[in-house]
Amino acid sequence: MQTHLSDSSKRLARGDEAQSILRSCVHCGFCTATCPTYQLLGDELDGPRGRIYLIKQVLEGAPVTASTLLHLDRCLSCRSCESTCPSGVKYHDLLDIGRAVVDAQVPRPLGQRLLRQGLRAVLPRPALVKALCRVGEVLRPLLPAPLERKLPAPASIAGIRPPPRHARRILLLEGCVQAALSPNTNAATARVLDRLGISVEPAPAAGCCGALDYHLDAQQQGLRRARRNIDAWWPAVEAGAEAIVQTASGCGAFVRDYGHLLQHDPHYAAKAARVSALSRDLVEVLRAESVEPLAVCAEQRVAFHCPCTLQHALKLGGQVEALLLRLGFSLAPVADGHLCCGSAGTYSLTQPALSRRLRADRLQALESGAAQLIATANIGCQAHLGAAARLPVRHWIEIVDAALDQPPERK
Template sequence: MQTNLSEQAKRLPRAAEAERILRSCVHCGFCTATCPTYQLMGDELDGPRGRIYLIKQLLEGHEVTAKTQLHLDRCLTCRNCETTCPSGVQYHNLLDIGRAVVEEKVHRPLGERLVRESLRALVPRAGLFKALTHAGQACRPLLPEALKAKLPRQPHPARPRPEPRHPRRVLMLEGCVQPALSPNTNAAAARVLDRLGISVAAAPRAGCCGAVDYHLNAQERGLERARRNIDAWWPAIEAGAEAIVQTASGCGAFVKEYGHLLRDDPVYAARAERVAALAMDLVEVLGREPLERLGIRAGKRLAFHCPCTLQHAQKLGGAVEAVLARLGFELTAVPDSHLCCGSAGTYSLTQPELSRRLRDNRLDALESGRAEVIATANIGCQTHLDGAGRTPVRHWIELVEEALD
């Protein structure tokens, strides 16, 4: 795509990257066929190709309006388009660049600013989020339906974790909301890893991965969180930790971007690249282990929802299904398994109507095989799908751990 950046755009920190991505797009339109919002809206500007044109226009010096912001906001960043694209367009990076420019040029209404600032103040603070979640559970009958849907229907308390006792050790990103909304997920992962001879080392100073801030256009704040995590993990990495495990694919996708996002940081570039190389979704660790040693007695009929951050960002589509099949679980067929459920981080709160429509469509597909339970690999998808009050939704590792002898 022919591109002529404005003089102002050429001064942006990621100007060369933006121009390279724009030039790689041949505007073939293959991406529109797999874009969830284009399928719902039928508007070219609510598909990847249209949004690329909008970003091209703003970087070439054309007027930026609230309409531009709306169409960019409606993008789920599911990256389905990247899986489809024959030219390898790195759409999500271009979108980050475009959104940051629009955020500076378009003044958001007060209501939108309050929602976004509240999310950034609350979600990354695990302790505060947990306290508010517990308060919400206590007051559940009094809450509006929209808030009730964000609370766990059937909380599964965290069971004790084994003490580190094996020579093989990994780090684990605990996450922001998962300890409150699904507190047993990381504990279950630690117990399964322990059965395989792998211990989870503590890194108490590590916190939010930075994705919430970054994707709400507070990008420098998101990178500061990334740097803080690198510092927190580095002593264990130097001591021989073999991986940084994530049980939430959304966090994992962002941690794997640390090397790219901090590549120009003279202090953190090398360490960020090392951290990104060590970042692994839980399924990557388990998939290479002798799972037969676990002695699983699988009896449940499952439908697996593969999060976008797992299949499109991390390119691990089918990996969890393969592990579950090895362990003897019965998996139902899921139509259109490449499509997004509408959770997309904070999207279900910033774009609730579109998010609900996508959720209901996904649940119809997941339930078509009459599964007893829906399994997934990301806390956002888990909470969003389960909030509909239909088939129960759990993290897959909890189902595995429950089936241990």
């Protein structure tokens, strides 16, 4: 499409990038067919094509209104539209640029500001989230069922990562919310990788990947977290760590983008590109290995929910399912597997009504195939689905770990 960006937009750090993305869009509308919010609301401005047009208007100098902010806020950033787009429009990059401009011009209501600031203050701090979970455990009998089901199961706290002892070493991003809500995920990862001769090397100084801040009106804070993680990982990268692995696909999608987001930073551009190149989702590591040493005894029928970040951002749709089949699991059919569950980072808290509608649709598809449990690959999806599902919801690596042929001392 033709663009006529305003002088102020041309001066933006990513102004040229925005113009290039806008011009790559031909407004064909294929994206609307796979947009979850367009399917729910039927409003052109709540689909990718409409949001692209809104951002175009903003960057061309049109007045920015609360309505503009609302329609951009309703976007899940699921990137399903990118998987559908025949022109390769980098919608998520344009959305990030547009949101930053709109956020700077439209003041949010006090309630929204407090919610977003509260989420940014709490969720990236694992120790604080764990402390709140401990309080929640004490109050568990008094909590409403949806909130109670978000707490980690007491048994999930067991499991200690084995010490590094193999020649092959990987770094593991332990995450922030996941460390509190699903602490067994990383422990299970370490046990499975240990069976395959790969040691997990901790990086205690690494913290939140930065995605939460970046997508909650604090892009510069998100990038500062990215730089801190790069600094934390860099000694091990120089020492020969073969990969930086994420067990939460939401974190993985953002780490994979470090190189792009920091490409103009003279101090971090090269390092960020190297970190992004080393970034791996856990399934990428396991699919390249011979899984025979795992000796899995797979007896459960699993419905797999593929997170949007795994299939649309990382382009790894179908990979976990293929691995589970290799390991002998039986998979239940899941209709419309490309659709979002409504978690989308903090979307379930900032847009709860839409999020619940999306979750209800996803659970209907996941629970209709006679599965015994639901597996996923992202802590946000796991917690969101688990709060309403009739079936247990686990990270897929926990299911694999539980099915291992355990040695006598671990039985």
